[in-house]
Amino acid sequence: MGKHDPISFEKRLTITKDQVKAWAQAAEAEISEAEKNCQFSDALMKSYKEQGFYRLLRPWRHGGPSVRPTAFMELVRTVGYHSSAAAWLFYFYPIHEAWAAYLPQNRQEEIFGSDGLVVDVFTPLGKVEKDGEGYRLSGEWKFASGVMHSEWIGLGGVVPLPDGPQPCLMAIRTDQVEIVKNWDTLGLRSTGSNCVRCENVYVAPDMILPLATTASTGMPQTTDFDPEDRPAGMQA
Incomplete structure (x- = not known):
């Protein structure tokens, strides 16, 4: 994946490597305070949500681009260069919502539709x-x-x-x-x-x-x- 190559699906979610790097740098900048609080700031996690990073592996039906695992892991590695803790969360949320796609459709819609x-x-x-x-x-x-x-x-x-x-x-x-x-x-x-x-x-x-x-x-x-x-x- 090139430096400016977008990951997209029907324009519902477009993310570039530079965009991910900028978020990772923001996480790195607040790491001292985050370690004191044992969590990243609400502002950083709000940015994570607003940019849709957690939807990278989400099924198409629910607005995700269903990104290839290799491309996804390259983005995780980009974050990890700046902060291992931020990389853990960057990877964790997309991977750990995957099981919801195996629930009945009405429950998938409830969970994915809440956008939480x-x-x-x-x-x-x-x-x-x-x-x-x-x-x-x-x-x-x-x-x-x-x-x-x-x-x-x-x-x-x-x-x-x-x-x-x-x-x-x-x-x-x-x-x-x-x-x-x-x-x-x-x-x-x-x-x-x-x-x-x-x-x-x-x-x-x-x-x-x-x-x-x-x-x-x-x-x-x-x-x-x-x-x-x-x-x-x-x-x-």
Whole structure:
């Protein structure tokens, strides 16, 4: 990818390497303050969102350019030259919203349509109990990178599905969890990878992604899924 080559899809999202470099330089300029606060500033993350960097791998249906993984990683490397913590978040948000594309279409539209940042912790630490058609989720998860500026979070738990218990990712809004500001490390301090907790949060069945099934089939448990809507690099 050349210095001025745009990444684009039907003019919905156009990003240049120079644009990414400018954002990375802004992150580098505030790194001392970001390390004191254990997170980047709201202004820097607002710029990240406004420029649409988090949508780089998003499916076409939802306004993403579905960028090739190799091109995406070149941009991550550009950011990493200036700040490893900024590069971690630059990569993290696009990669970690990918699972939402495996939910039913109405839930994809809810999550992607909100245009919020998505984070997750896959480790199945949550306590899950059946509640009517849905489930109740409680627990504590560590290392929720980028959670301070996110709107959605997927949390891992073993869910008693009709076909048997299975590790799943359960999608809820970030304002439904308590963020425990305990991220105090030497490395990647600015990523804000804090602990999160929730207690008895209701999760609808169509906001649950069965991980083993999805990994083995490449398809979610829904009848309205279009394989072409898979994120970049995940098409068959």
